[in-house]
Amino acid sequence: MVKKESIEHKDFKEMMQIKNTLQDKLKNYETKIDLLNKEKLSVWKEMSVVNQYFKKHCNHNWGREAYHYSPLRCSICEIERA
Ligand SMILES: [Zn+2]
Numbered sequence: 001m002v003k004k005e006s007i008e009h010k011d012f013k014e015m016m017q018i019k020n021t022l023q024d025k026l027k028n029y030e031t032k033i034d035l036l037n038k039e040k041l042s043v044w045k046e047m048s049v050v051n052q053y054f055k056k057h058c059n060h061n062w063g064r065e066a067y068h069y070s071p072l073r074c075s076i077c078e079i080e081r082a
Contacts, residue, residue: 051079 002018010018054077062081064070072081 051077054079 002022007015007018054074058074058077058079060074060079061076062072063075064072073079074081
């Protein structure tokens with residue numbers, strides 16, 4: 001962990017190495033985040049297919065929560081009405 005106090009006596013070259021290491025770490029996180037977002041999107045697509053089923057087959061009980069502009073939501077299958 002780089003802290004303000006720990007860099008006081010480092011030279012320029014060391015600082016460039018630290019900077020490069022941190023940039024690599026950030027790139028690594030970006031790659032992981034991209035992958036997680038792709039996986040998440042894939043699950044949302046599956047969820048959409050499942051919700052299509054409920055849209056058709058549930059005996060919906062539509063209601064709204066007690067806040068302004070809350071969407072119509074079925075209390076049984078929990079899908080929202082567009
Ligand atoms: Zn329903």
